[in-house]
Amino acid sequence: MLSKKSQYAFKALTYLAIKYNEGPVLISEISKKKKIPLKFLENILLELKKAGMLDSKKGKGGGYFLKKDPSKIKVANVIRLVNGPIAMLPCVSLYFYERCKNCDEKRCGLHDMMIEVRDASLNILENRTLKDLLV
Amino acid sequence: MLSKKSQYAFKALTYLAIKYNEGPVLISEISKKKKIPLKFLENILLELKKAGMLDSKKGKGGGYFLKKDPSKIKVANVIRLVNGPIAMLPCVSLYFYERCKNCDEKRCGLHDMMIEVRDASLNILENRTLKDLLV
DNA sequence: TTAAAAGTCTATTAACTTGGTAGGATAATG
DNA sequence: CATTATCCTACCAAGTTAATAGACTTTTAA
Numbered sequence: 001m002l003s004k005k006s007q008y009a010f011k012a013l014t015y016l017a018i019k020y021n022e023g024p025v026l027i028s029e030i031s032k033k034k035k036i037p038l039k040f041l042e043n044i045l046l047e048l049k050k051a052g053m054l055d056s057k058k059g060k061g062g063g064y065f066l067k068k069d070p071s072k073i074k075v076a077n078v079i080r081l082v083n084g085p086i087a088m089l090p091c092v093s094l095y096f097y098e099r100c101k102n103c104d105e106k107r108c109g110l111h112d113m114m115i116e117v118r119d120a121s122l123n124i125l126e127n128r129t130l131k132d133l134l135v
Numbered sequence: 136m137l138s139k140k141s142q143y144a145f146k147a148l149t150y151l152a153i154k155y156n157e158g159p160v161l162i163s164e165i166s167k168k169k170k171i172p173l174k175f176l177e178n179i180l181l182e183l184k185k186a187g188m189l190d191s192k193k194g195k196g197g198g199y200f201l202k203k204d205p206s207k208i209k210v211a212n213v214i215r216l217v218n219g220p221i222a223m224l225p226c227v228s229l230y231f232y233e234r235c236k237n238c239d240e241k242r243c244g245l246h247d248m249m250i251e252v253r254d255a256s257l258n259i260l261e262n263r264t265l266k267d268l269l270v
Numbered sequence: 271t272t273a274a275a276a277g278t279c280t281a282t283t284a285a286c287t288t289g290g291t292a293g294g295a296t297a298a299t300g
Numbered sequence: 301c302a303t304t305a306t307c308c309t310a311c312c313a314a315g316t317t318a319a320t321a322g323a324c325t326t327t328t329a330a
Contacts, residue, residue: 059327
């Protein structure tokens with residue numbers, strides 16, 4: 001399951017996507033409109049900025065804004081950034097891979113099946129962007 | 136991600152699947168062969184029994200065994216039982232549904248996409264059984 | 271040039287979950 | 301009735317999640 005943090009991140013990002021090219025948006029505005037605890041949102045946005053997804057401006061007239069076009073920001077990347085692995089097992093994760101203990105990946109039915117699940121999910125998540133989330 | 140508990144559960148269940156119809160299997164045997172902490176495994180097997188997936192016999196010659204044929208036990212059900220929801224959001228979960236706060240499901244792009252992801256995963260997990268995990 | 275605006279940073283906290291342990295109660299067998 | 305093995309209740313340590321607090325820095329504009 002996605003953490004609350006991830007859900008907040010998506011709400012904030014889609015809000016910024018709608019206001020793309022309208023200049024910086026205040027944290028406090030996003031917080032109020034999307035009902036996200038202000039200080040928690042601060043942390044999230046800062047993290048997204050450090051990851052290169054957002055940029056910001058300080059001082060009066062400042063705020064946060066998307067660094068790239070909403071159609072260039074993949075949902076899969078947002079999830080990996082804020083939530084972590086998409087796969088159900090570390091041993092089938094592409095970006096967070098860890099070998100299984102006491103388990104031969106070559107002969108593990110669970111492993112094989114979880115690769116299928118991963119690919120089925122990625123087939124969707126890698127091909128959708130923030131833009132697709134705007135209804 | 137699946138918890139360690141879930142991974143242990145799958146290891147134990149596949150072990151029992153191999154020994155299906157060979158009578159009760161000791162917790163201690165599973166623990167040793169599959170390298171699962173004994174007391175932790177006790178809890179897991181008991182839980183699986185209460186859920187009707189396993190049955191057990193006490194005393195000498197006792198142990199645990201699958202209640203149904205391995206081909207009748209769906210992977211999806213094992214995950215729901217031990218790990219919880221398969222969906223990435225409560226608002227798109229079939230068995231653990233919870234309404235979103237401050238979010239209209241009718242007009243939420245994330246919601247719609249997560250339904251797709253859920254269905255893609257379930258399409259696999261609902262159609263595989265313990266038997267399919269034996270390589 | 272200085273005050274206000276707004277993001278940045280560090281740290282702390284409470285609640286919950288996870289992984290695991292301890293020890294006795296209960297039931298079946300021979 | 302002693303042995304075997306599951307059943308049950310409780311507990312604990314470590315880690316994660318969600319959130320808060322407060323001081324600091326940068327920018328802008330009066």
